[in-house]
Amino acid sequence: MIDALWQNLDYAASVVLFCIGLYTVITRENLIKKFMGLNIMETAVFAFIVALGVVEGGDAPIAGSGATPPFINPLPQALILTGIVVAVSTTALALSLIIRIWRQCGTIEADELREVE
Amino acid sequence: MSDWSPLLAVFLVLPLTAAVLTPAVCRSSSTRGWAWTLVTMLVTSVIGGVLIARVATRGPFSYVVGGWTAPYGIELRFDEFSAVVAIICLLGVLAIVFSRRYAERALQAERIPYYYALLLLNLTGMLGFTVTGDLFNLFVFLEILSLSGYALVAISGEKIAEMAAFKYLVMGAISSLMVLFGTGMLYALTGSLNMADITSRLAGATQTPLIVALGAMTLGFMVKAALFPLHVWLPDAHAIAPSPVSAILSGLVVKVGIIGMLRLYQIAYGSGAVDLAGLNLVLTWLGALAIVMGAFFAVFQDDIKMMLAYSTISNIGYIVMGLGLASTYSVIGASVHVFNHALIKATLFLGAGALIHQTGKRTLTDLAGIGKAMPFTVAAISIGAISIVGIPPTAGFLCKWYIALGAMQAGHPFFGFALVFGALLIFIYYIRMVNAFYFREPRDRAAVDVQEAPATMLIPVLVLAILCLVMGVLGRLPLTFIEPAVERLLMPVGGG
Structure with a gap:
């Protein structure tokens, strides 16, 4: 059990990170902190998928760089590059929403906002 | 024969x-932006029509993007379930027509160009979602339509709009992550992102990670579909958005979750690598709960758009229950209800939008007696209400009938009972609405002393109402169309 955990430390770490993020999203009242929790969750999933492509002692698969097999699978990295772009746009949208909530209601604490409503 | 797939x-x-x-394009004039968006959507609809005609005559086909053959490149695949683009195009066109006058009053002038851009982006995301054959591409289109959806909820600028959009965004982002996580797991299991390829490689895969992957993706799609108890983001978001957007969100965007589940089913059933009985049981129960709870909450709403939003939760329950029962009839009923509910809910939301636009009021109490002032709009809303309850010969009847038949077929008559009970509750709140519009004395005569809605608003509402009736009469058409696809879907596990 411990052995299996140790061998898959990268996956275990992303699961822990994911749970920390989810906990933050659920428990924090401050909208920015809530959203930081979401960013942590995103990072956890990204790290998990990138870790899928890693090969022990592998080289970066760049043509003409003199790298030798085995190569690291570049596909997950390409996917996550797209994923990061999506995450950045989500963050931008969320932050601009938070700014507008602040201007309209004068607070970004979820519990106080419920009273404003 | 020329190659049509490009x-x-x-x-x-x-x-x-x-x-x-x-x-x-529409920097200076909102009319130009409207025309531009409308023409684009019309051309897209024509192409969509050609594609559907082709799938009806020749069966599913695909296009290989950039010449990289599947499974290495991204494959766009058009099958029978993709025919849902018909309703996406139709509602898209009608919502854009409706927006002409609505946006001018409901939105600040400088936001109108972005409104049309986001609306078009949202529709494109849905079109892409339904035709892609690549799992990661599915995620990208999911994000395109979700992000534009969040922004569209916030665009109305009403006081709690941003808060509703933020709530929607947090739930939506978490569910997208679930989908991405599941995609990663499936990639780890099979080494492929192409759905057809995954299906063929899954056989014999290790059970636990496969179940985790499918579970995570189903959970993600359940949030997108606003399945009870993951619906908390929906009522505020759908009620506060501009009415044409509500029609799109409620009619189409929540269905994306359903289409996602259908795609997962294609993978899971097709590979035969996993037993879905447990998942199906959960879906059936949640569906039944959603039907009753959604209808129950809707009964107590006074805000007309809030009521319609809760009604969407209830109807998603019907669809998910149909999928969960996994018998031929129930899955056919659920697939067709995706189409018909979109039609009905768009009628109701656009009709409600027309009432709100003309009177500035949005509660049943304030809108009492509006039937005399706006006879056509209210007649259309009434047809929508009758359809959603499922009284024959309207569009809603056939799907619910099929889902009930499916419940019998699967040997769970109890769920047929839940369906009828839900329909009764739905009947109560819609009859309350129709009663208020027609027979109750107006509280404030001046408030309902208004003109009928302008043509650009009235025409889409009437077209949709007429389609609700026509689809009730011609209901066999989509049924026979979707039947072979459903039979193919369920075959490997011998369902039906």
């Missing part, structure tokens, strides 16, 4: 490009 790429690239260009 049309599939044009089908997505055209509205996507047009959406990005919209703010530049």
